[in-house]
Amino acid sequence: MTAAPDVPDPLDAATQATRGLRGLSTELTARVPLLLEAMRSVGTGLELHTTLDRICETAAALAGARYAAIGVVDEERDGLSDFVTYGVSEDIARRIGHRPDGHAGLLGALIRDPRTIRLADVAADPRAAGFPPGHPPMRTFLGVPIKVQGEIFGNLYLAEKNDGGEFNDYDVHMVRVLATEAGIAIGNARLYEAARQRERWIDGSVAVTTALLSGGDADDALTVVAEQARRLADAGAGIVLLPAEEGGLEVVAVSTDQTSRTLGLVIPPESPVTESLLEGEAVFLDDAAGDPRMATPLAAEYGPAMLLPLQSGGRVLGALAVPRARGARPFTEAERTLAAQFASQAALALMMAEAQRDRERLAVYEDRDRIARDLHDLVIQRLFATGMMLESAQRKSIVPAVRDGVGKAVDELDVTIQEIRTAIFALQQGPAEAPSGLRTRVLREINTAAVPLGFKPAHRFLGAIDATVGELTGKNLIAALREALSNAFRHAEASRIEVVLDATVTLADGTPGVRLSVADDGIGIPSGGRRSGLRNLARRAESLGGASWCDPGIGEDGAGTTVVWQAPL
Secondary structure: OOOOOOOOOHHHHHHHHHHHHOOOOHHHHHOHHHHHHHHHHHOOOOOHHHHHHHHHHHHHHHHOEEEEEEEEEOOOOOOEEEEEEEOOOHHHHHHHOOOOOOOOHHHHHHHHOOOOEEEOOHHHOOOOOOOOOOOOOOOOEEEEEEEEOOEEEEEEEEEEEOOOOOOOHHHHHHHHHHHHHHHHHHHHHHHHHHHHHHHHHHHHHHHHHHHHHOOOOHHHHHHHHHHHHHHHOOOOEEEEEEEOOOOOEEEEEEEEOOOOOOOOOEEOOOOHHHHHHHOOOOEEEOOOOOOOOOOOHHHOOEEEEEEEEEEEOOEEEEEEEEEEEOOOOOOOHHHHHHHHHHHHHHHHHHHHHHHHHHHHHHHHHHHHHHHHHHHHHHHHHHHHHHHHHHHHHHHHOOOHHHHHHHHHHHHHHHHHHHHHHHHHHHHOOOHHHOOOOHHHHHHHHHHHHHHHHOOOOEEEEEOOHHHHOOHHHHHHHHHHHHHHHHHHHHHHOOOOEEEEEEEEEEOOOOOEEEEEEEEEOOOOOOOOOOOHHHHHHHHHHHHOOOEEEEEEOOOHHHOOEEEEEEEEO
């Protein structure tokens, strides 16, 4: 059994920190209750940023300062990753503009040499670099380092005594003690934040695994991967890329608040980023837009980015890109580690889902072979025997009407046998042998839907469907048609469905497009009902620069629903 890690005891730390108070003046002793109350306040709560706000406010009250701030040192120890203030209003903060980065001036000096600094006049110190326009005047200054588990976390700054005087020795002692307690509180808050963050990433991995193994549409499952990665990483977008047929990586799923036309974009195989990802190496960028390795339009609007291989069992299935907006904070080491673990889990789920689909596909093919054999060996033979019996009865009959009727029945049996043979041929046909034209794929979806519906939807084509509609748009159109027909079967209770595919439309922005309409005479969309399927349709269309919406149906007085989906050709 391993021993639990040592956790700093706030009472012991406070006792050691206050040892220096012994023998000091009664003025300082009188302020000890205030110090103890400040320590109690600082130790309340576990959320990191709230803790930093509380430390600033408490330190200002304890030392009688008008302004307080905490500069959080970044992982490289050469600047500030965060800057929390007290006493600076939002209007003043807006006038100042960007917050200090700690690369220069007095704040930079405190990062390079973290020790207590007390100044009567900031402007007179040679390390000072001056204040930016709009900054409130500050003369007196006190800076104290904050350590968390022995390492520098940042610095606590105080400025402008309320009484116009200077910070004295009593203030220094008090703030040092508070900084010790602040280090413990910050350490606890960081541990809590790290645990919460790991929990969120684990929940996201579970959601992705569930989506991939649920047996639903593979494209929708990949979109779940993109959505979860974007949410968990607090990023501007989540992008899933899979190997393209012509080489390189193709964008197959995108999650972003902005309308994106990156779906289908291919990062060429000669790109250094593509080479690294396909070799199973993660790529971390400080500025995707300015990095020469990202010679692609995909990077133009992004700053910090993580590009992670979707790798499991030594096999690279694709990649996951998680970029933030330009100017956003870079990803921390913890975020990079958690994102890499998430990508590995998503890759494992992808492999499991692929194996599951292969098993299901094999079961379908085996079932189709069995049905084909049964049709050939049993049904057709019985129909042949029945036909021969009818022909014999026809020859023996002396009534003309009976002979004619039996003759028609025999002819119908011959037609039925031919149709069954055609069905057997279709059942034995492999997926590679099936025609791949868009018109044929649409007809296949309509014929497939006819089985659960109990009737075949009507259909109409306008324009040169196969010649004008691109592969990416066609792929998403088929998925949209499948979703619309599924909704009509499961929810609409329709008795009539009409499918119209029009490749002659012009979209709102003037570009040529294709429009799919699936109209039914069912019960319509109930208020408060689920809208996930309709949201999927809209997301597919918007990712291509199109749109999707619902209109009245084809029943009496507009009863039912018409689902419209359109995208550029």
